Amino acid sequence: MAARKQEPGAEAFLPEKRQLPALRAASASCRGCSLYLHATQTVFGEGKAHARIVFVGEQPGDKEDRAGRPFVGPAGRVFDRALAEIGLPRSEAYVTNAVKHFKFQERGKARLHKRPAANEIRACRPWLMAELALIRPRALVLLGATAAQAVLGPSFRVTQDRGRPVPSDLAPIVVATVHPSSILRSADDAERERAFAAFVEDLRGAKRLLDRE
Numbered sequence: 001m002a003a004r005k006q007e008p009g010a011e012a013f014l015p016e017k018r019q020l021p022a023l024r025a026a027s028a029s030c031r032g033c034s035l036y037l038h039a040t041q042t043v044f045g046e047g048k049a050h051a052r053i054v055f056v057g058e059q060p061g062d063k064e065d066r067a068g069r070p071f072v073g074p075a076g077r078v079f080d081r082a083l084a085e086i087g088l089p090r091s092e093a094y095v096t097n098a099v100k101h102f103k104f105q106e107r108g109k110a111r112l113h114k115r116p117a118a119n120e121i122r123a124c125r126p127w128l129m130a131e132l133a134l135i136r137p138r139a140l141v142l143l144g145a146t147a148a149q150a151v152l153g154p155s156f157r158v159t160q161d162r163g164r165p166v167p168s169d170l171a172p173i174v175v176a177t178v179h180p181s182s183i184l185r186s187a188d189d190a191e192r193e194r195a196f197a198a199f200v201e202d203l204r205g206a207k208r209l210l211d212r213e
Contacts, residue, residue, distance in 0.1 A: 060101070
């Protein structure tokens with residue numbers, strides 16, 4: 001089996017001036033992995049510069065790739081609904097992804113999400129670490145396996161530890177849960193509502209811990 005290509009990584013593209021606007025501007029020219037070749041644009045994080053809570057997803061989807069903003073597609077609507085349920089305005093949070101370019105496969109006119117490879121996640125990690133170092137959140141919520149493993153390591157399993165606080169140097173409170181897109185893949189309405197309720201409970205638990213800080 002051929003060895004997977006080693007991506008050069010984003011480190012060389014990070015600006016000397018480490019502020020969020022400078023990071024966002026520099027990320028537009030990132031060539032740290034090959035995903036930029038097909039994506040429309042870099043989709044950097046957005047939100048409050050010193051947010052107490054940061055949410056990290058996997059990667060932009062089709063809508064996000066076209067709009068240049070995170071969590072604005074169908075999964076984003078689920079996410080916003082969940083935030084409304086727990087009484088957390090999105091304007092008070094910072095939302096980003098572990099990978100900043102959309103990876104997809106074409107099927108007819110559709111562009112279908114394709115999970116980023118481990119080397120692509122590693123290549124993009126400097127952007128995420130730079131965001132977290134600047135924001136210094138009190139709570140970090142990891143949405144889905146890709147985000148959780150990008151931050152906590154490849155052995156972490158969301159299915160085993162979702163909703164539970166995990167020790168990390170990145171924030172006093174770190175919690176992993178499912179990605180909202182998984183709720184959309186539910187088999188029927190009843191399952192979708194159960195999955196959504198469980199997702200909301202995970203977010204509520206993270207917010208409860210944050211409110212005690």
